Amino acid sequence: MFLERLFSSGKKERDVTEKMRRHLELLCDVCSKFKTALENQDRNLMCDVIDLERQGDSIRRAVISLIYEGAFLPFLRPDLCKFVEVVDEVFDLLKDTATYCRSTELPEPLRDECVRVALLNFRMSEMLLSSFDAMLKNYDLREKALAIRIYEKKIDDMKFYIIDEAQKIPVSDFWSGKILSDLISGLTSISDVIEDASDHLQIINISMR
Amino acid sequence: MWMLLSGLLLGWSLGANHTANVFGTGVATGTVSYRAAILLTAVFVALGAFLEGPKCMSTVGALSRLTAMDAFHCALAAGIMMSLLTFLSFPGSASQAIVGAVIGAGILSGTADFSKLYKVVVCWVFTPFLSILASFTFYRLFRYVLDMIDASLTQRNLIYSVGTILIGCYGAYCLGANNVANVTGVYVGSGVLSPFAASLIGGFSIAIGVLTYSKKVMMTVGKGIAPLDPFSALVAVFAGAFTMHVFTQVGVPVSSSQAAVGAVVGVGIVGDIQTVSIRMLTKIVVGWVSAPAFAALLTCLFIKLDRMGGFAAFFEIFR
Numbered sequence: 001m002f003l004e005r006l007f008s009s010g011k012k013e014r015d016v017t018e019k020m021r022r023h024l025e026l027l028c029d030v031c032s033k034f035k036t037a038l039e040n041q042d043r044n045l046m047c048d049v050i051d052l053e054r055q056g057d058s059i060r061r062a063v064i065s066l067i068y069e070g071a072f073l074p075f076l077r078p079d080l081c082k083f084v085e086v087v088d089e090v091f092d093l094l095k096d097t098a099t100y101c102r103s104t105e106l107p108e109p110l111r112d113e114c115v116r117v118a119l120l121n122f123r124m125s126e127m128l129l130s131s132f133d134a135m136l137k138n139y140d141l142r143e144k145a146l147a148i149r150i151y152e153k154k155i156d157d158m159k160f161y162i163i164d165e166a167q168k169i170p171v172s173d174f175w176s177g178k179i180l181s182d183l184i185s186g187l188t189s190i191s192d193v194i195e196d197a198s199d200h201l202q203i204i205n206i207s208m209r
Numbered sequence: 210m211w212m213l214l215s216g217l218l219l220g221w222s223l224g225a226n227h228t229a230n231v232f233g234t235g236v237a238t239g240t241v242s243y244r245a246a247i248l249l250t251a252v253f254v255a256l257g258a259f260l261e262g263p264k265c266m267s268t269v270g271a272l273s274r275l276t277a278m279d280a281f282h283c284a285l286a287a288g289i290m291m292s293l294l295t296f297l298s299f300p301g302s303a304s305q306a307i308v309g310a311v312i313g314a315g316i317l318s319g320t321a322d323f324s325k326l327y328k329v330v331v332c333w334v335f336t337p338f339l340s341i342l343a344s345f346t347f348y349r350l351f352r353y354v355l356d357m358i359d360a361s362l363t364q365r366n367l368i369y370s371v372g373t374i375l376i377g378c379y380g381a382y383c384l385g386a387n388n389v390a391n392v393t394g395v396y397v398g399s400g401v402l403s404p405f406a407a408s409l410i411g412g413f414s415i416a417i418g419v420l421t422y423s424k425k426v427m428m429t430v431g432k433g434i435a436p437l438d439p440f441s442a443l444v445a446v447f448a449g450a451f452t453m454h455v456f457t458q459v460g461v462p463v464s465s466s467q468a469a470v471g472a473v474v475g476v477g478i479v480g481d482i483q484t485v486s487i488r489m490l491t492k493i494v495v496g497w498v499s500a501p502a503f504a505a506l507l508t509c510l511f512i513k514l515d516r517m518g519g520f521a522a523f524f525e526i527f528r
Contacts, residue, residue, distance in 0.1 A: 013363040072366050074239025075439055136362045207438055208365050 012071035016063055016080070017136055023059045023087055024129040026052060030094055031125040031190075035118035038101060038111075046098040053095035060088045076208060083200040090125070090193045097186035104179045107169050113162050117155055117187050124151045124194045131198055135205045141198075148198040152191045159188040212277055212401060213393075215285035217414040220392040222291035223303045224254065224418020227388065229427040230449060230469035231380035234442035236427055240373040247423055249374065250381040251416035257385025258412025263404035265390035265462045269307060270398010271325050273315025278515060280395040283310035286507035287391070290500050302464035302500055303391040305333070309501025311395060313508035332461040336452060340471025341478065344448030348479040351444055369439035376443055380450035385412050387453040390462040441476040448472035 030052045037045035063084045067077050106114060131144040162184055171177035232246035241249075275283065287306035308329055315321025360368060392414060393407035402410065437445060449465065449472040456463045 010363040010367045013366050017363060073370055073439055076366070138359065138361060138365065204362075208362055208369075209440070 016066045016071045019059055019063045024132055026056055027090060028125045028129055031122040034094055035122050038118050039115045043102050046102045049098040050095050053091045056088060056091040060084050079204045083197060086197040086200055090190055093186050093190050097183055100179050100183035109165050110162055113158055114187060117158055120151050120155050121190045124148055124191055128194055128198055131201050135201050141202050141205050145198050145202055148195055152195045155188055155191040212281040215281050215288055216393050216396060219284045219288035220411050220414025221418035222288055223388055223392060224415035225422040226291055226426050227384055227465050228419045228423040230465040231384055232377045233427045234437050235373045235377055238439060238442055240370055240439060247419050249378050251419045253378045253381035254385035255412040255416045257382035258389035258408045261386035261457055262389035262408030264457055265387060265460050266394050266397045266404040266407055268460050269390050269394030272311045272322055274320035275395055275399040277399045277401050279314045280399040280401060282508050282511040283314050283395045286310040286504045286511055290504045302466050303388060304462045304464050305501040306504040307391045309504035310508040313505030317509050317512055329461055332456055332463055336463045336467045337471030340448055340452040340468045341475035343451050344444055344472040344475030345479045347448050348444045348476055372443050376447045380446050383450040383453040384465050387457040387462050445472040445476045
């Protein structure tokens with residue numbers, strides 16, 4: 001095992017980090033698609049978001065399998081798995097929100113703000129990818145983590161404005177109100193989960209310094 | 210030759226008890242599997258004993274003028290003491306147990322040389338301090354080197370996993386080189402064995418202890434003392450091994466447990482982390498104090514029993 005590890009020069013570990021990077025690139029792609037779909041009210045593009053979530057699932061499974069086949073020190077494995085699972089939660093939230101968007105029309109007074117939230121979510125996902133790259137090179141992540149926290153705070157502020165505006169919109173029945181509420185809740189929760197993922201990256205970074 | 214049996218018992222218990230100081234943190238943090246750890250330790254302990262073991266051999270035997278039978282009693286008392294500590298999962302000190310036993314035998318025969326004990330005790334006192342200093346220095350040095358290399362996450366992972374194994378092997382080598390004198394040093398002092406034969410037999414018995422009964426203490430040391438990160442674990446093992454290697458050159462067998470705990474404390478100081486649990490430290494300190502005292506008492510008891518015709522009559526059965 002020792003010689004295998006020495007001569008492979010961390011091949012398993014490289015496979016894991018490549019897959020994790022692919023997972024984050026996919027997240028950026030999904031966030032971008034979601035923002036465009038919301039902007040254009042494109043239901044077909046929302047279907048793509050739902051399909052891409054399945055790809056994300058399969059990458060998550062592959063990463064976790066590789067980790068438990070012996071990649072990385074056991075000391076680090078739980079944090080790496082947790083990070084991948086948190087990123088997968090973002091995919092789940094995006095899928096759920098996309099499903100709500102397909103079944104309801106976003107009211108005009110909320111559209112611009114919701115699109116801005118989706119754009120900030122996309123920016124956060126890009127920052128998370130950049131943070132991951134920095135972690136691989138063992139750079140300091142504090143500035144990137146701070147940027148993510150600032151984005152999250154912005155979205156939090158916008159969330160209260162959207163909720164205030166949403167209260168003024170008349171709803172025809174219970175279900176249309178419920179779906180709109182869940183859509184807003186899903187859209188504004190994505191940033192919280194990305195922030196959690198960023199915190200996990202920092203834990204991994206510190207523990208391997 | 211039956212008189213070597215007690216030395217073999219001591220070697221076995223030392224191997225079972227002290228592997229923890231070498232690979233305990235590595236196994237507890239999952240860097241090395243238990244199986245790989247004991248195999249590597251057994252090989253390198255025997256190698257260390259064979260190559261550098263004779264350096265410390267004369268020190269133990271010179272503390273008192275021992276007869277062959279006294280040597281048997283001393284090793285038996287220290288062996289029983291160490292086996293008891295192993296059974297109770299106390300990381301005890303074989304050096305202190307055997308020195309306690311030799312001094313006990315010397316007091317009874319009136320040949321105890323306290324002027325030589327002085328050198329040994331000074332080395333014992335300096336062991337944890339040198340270990341703290343070594344781990345403090347190596348922590349800073351290795352950190353600087355790692356930062357200079359600017360290694361990526363996967364490279365660091367490789368450095369830590371390979372480094373823990375290599376340093377563990379060095380630790381096992383130093384354990385064998387320094388502590389084999391505890392096992393068979395009394396036989397050299399009493400003229401039963403030559404230093405070379407004593408190193409060979411001692412190294413072999415320690416290796417058997419490592420292979421057969423080291424898991425329990427390894428887990429106690431690895432998980433009980435400090436929840437270390439891979440880098441700190443690597444530095445702690447290296448500093449502990451380095452300390453033992455220094456005292457091997459001085460010719461005094463010291464406690465690998467003291468060296469290991471000192472190294473963990475040093476890592477805690479430089480890393481500004483809480484590394485040692487008070488409960489575990491108390492357990493260790495109780496072991497340090499009680500091992501020489503009880504070993505001395507046991508030796509006196511065995512010698513008295515033997516003078517009443519106990520052991521010799523018992524072993525006559527096997528002749």
